[in-house]
Amino acid sequence: xxxxxxxxxxxxxxxxxxxxNAARTMxxxxxxxxxxxxICGLFDIPxxxxxxxxxxxxxxxxxxxxxxxxPIPITGVAGDQQAATVGQACFEPGMMKSTYGTGxxxxxxTGDKPVASTQRLLTTIAYQLxxxxxxxxxxxxxxxxxxxxxxxxxxxxxxDAKETQPLAERADPGxxxxxxxxxxxxxxxxxxxxxxxxxxxxxxxxxxxxxxxAALESVGFQTxxxxxxxxADWEPKGETALRVDxxxxxxxxxxxxxxxxxxxxxxxxxxxxxxxxxxxxxxGQGPGIYPDQxxxxxxxxxxxxxSPAMDDDDRAARYDAWRRAVKATMSx
Numbered sequence: 001x002x003x004x005x006x007x008x009x010x011x012x013x014x015x016x017x018x019x020x021n022a023a024r025t026m027x028x029x030x031x032x033x034x035x036x037x038x039i040c041g042l043f044d045i046p047x048x049x050x051x052x053x054x055x056x057x058x059x060x061x062x063x064x065x066x067x068x069x070x071p072i073p074i075t076g077v078a079g080d081q082q083a084a085t086v087g088q089a090c091f092e093p094g095m096m097k098s099t100y101g102t103g104x105x106x107x108x109x110t111g112d113k114p115v116a117s118t119q120r121l122l123t124t125i126a127y128q129l130x131x132x133x134x135x136x137x138x139x140x141x142x143x144x145x146x147x148x149x150x151x152x153x154x155x156x157x158x159x160d161a162k163e164t165q166p167l168a169e170r171a172d173p174g175x176x177x178x179x180x181x182x183x184x185x186x187x188x189x190x191x192x193x194x195x196x197x198x199x200x201x202x203x204x205x206x207x208x209x210x211x212x213x214a215a216l217e218s219v220g221f222q223t224x225x226x227x228x229x230x231x232a233d234w235e236p237k238g239e240t241a242l243r244v245d246x247x248x249x250x251x252x253x254x255x256x257x258x259x260x261x262x263x264x265x266x267x268x269x270x271x272x273x274x275x276x277x278x279x280x281x282x283x284g285q286g287p288g289i290y291p292d293q294x295x296x297x298x299x300x301x302x303x304x305x306x307s308p309a310m311d312d313d314d315r316a317a318r319y320d321a322w323r324r325a326v327k328a329t330m331s332x
């Protein structure tokens with residue numbers, strides 16, 4: 001997509017992509033930093049047709065003058081989740097960002113060394129600057145914000161997404177309803193496409209409030225699944241810093257439960273549209289319009305930090321119940 005846009009914006013003068021988008025084609029060797037002759041050969045793809053691979057902050061040419069009234073330099077390109085990682089200023093190994101849209105995408109910065117996952121996660125390029133790639137482990141959740149849409153459009157127990165939190169707060173604390181939202185299967189680290197959603201722990205008193213709470217909590221449980229898998233692959237030095245963004249991160253209830261079930265702080269920035277922010281910084285960093293990495297990281301603004309308030313034993317019991325629910329769902 002990006003190379004097609006660049007080609008058309010520059011009037012066919014530039015055929016290029018960046019390292020993060022190249023990695024997504026499955027034709028790019030992220031270890032050697034070049035298109036893979038072996039894989040291209042297997043798929044009978046002429047390497048001469050592939051775009052030049054550049055840094056995320058680089059010279060991608062200028063737009064045709066007739067498009068916007070004057071030529072505009074194209075100086076930043078990155079994949080969606082990689083741009084969000086940059087926008088969250090996750091520049092240090094061990095920093096992790098999690099974007100909550102319809103689904104959820106979490107990336108953990110692993111530094112200058114790619115980590116081969118044994119937990120069915122993706123090894124990818126987080127960003128590339130000055131010819132040096134920074135790698136990440138990535139995990140995907142199919143259903144995050146979409147579970148709130150299901151409450152609205154499927155069950156019709158809410159009319160607007162903002163009603164979910166006050167409804168969940170009215171749930172009976174004595175009930176432990178668990179929703180496994182495998183509406184389209186389970187993503188990382190399970191990769192079970194045939195699984196379907198299930199609800200556990202229902203009683204006669206279970207109602208809309210308990211289902212709303214279970215829906216929000218399912219996102220926290222799934223995020224912990226990803227974090228547990230990432231730590232099994234690569235244990236960062238010190239505590240993992242988790243930064244969240246995307247529409248669902250605006251829910252205080254969901255983010256507090258996320259912190260509780262992780263047993264770690266969760267930081268929400270003032271700017272939730274971090275993909276756009278990251279792309280803007282990449283575009284302005286090369287020409288010197290915006291500050292360097294250290295300056296950008298310093299300017300990253302915190303909206304609210306959520307700290308765990310759940311008892312350790314309760315956290316362990318809740319997560320164990322979730323794991324058993326997922327196992328039961330996969331066996332249905």
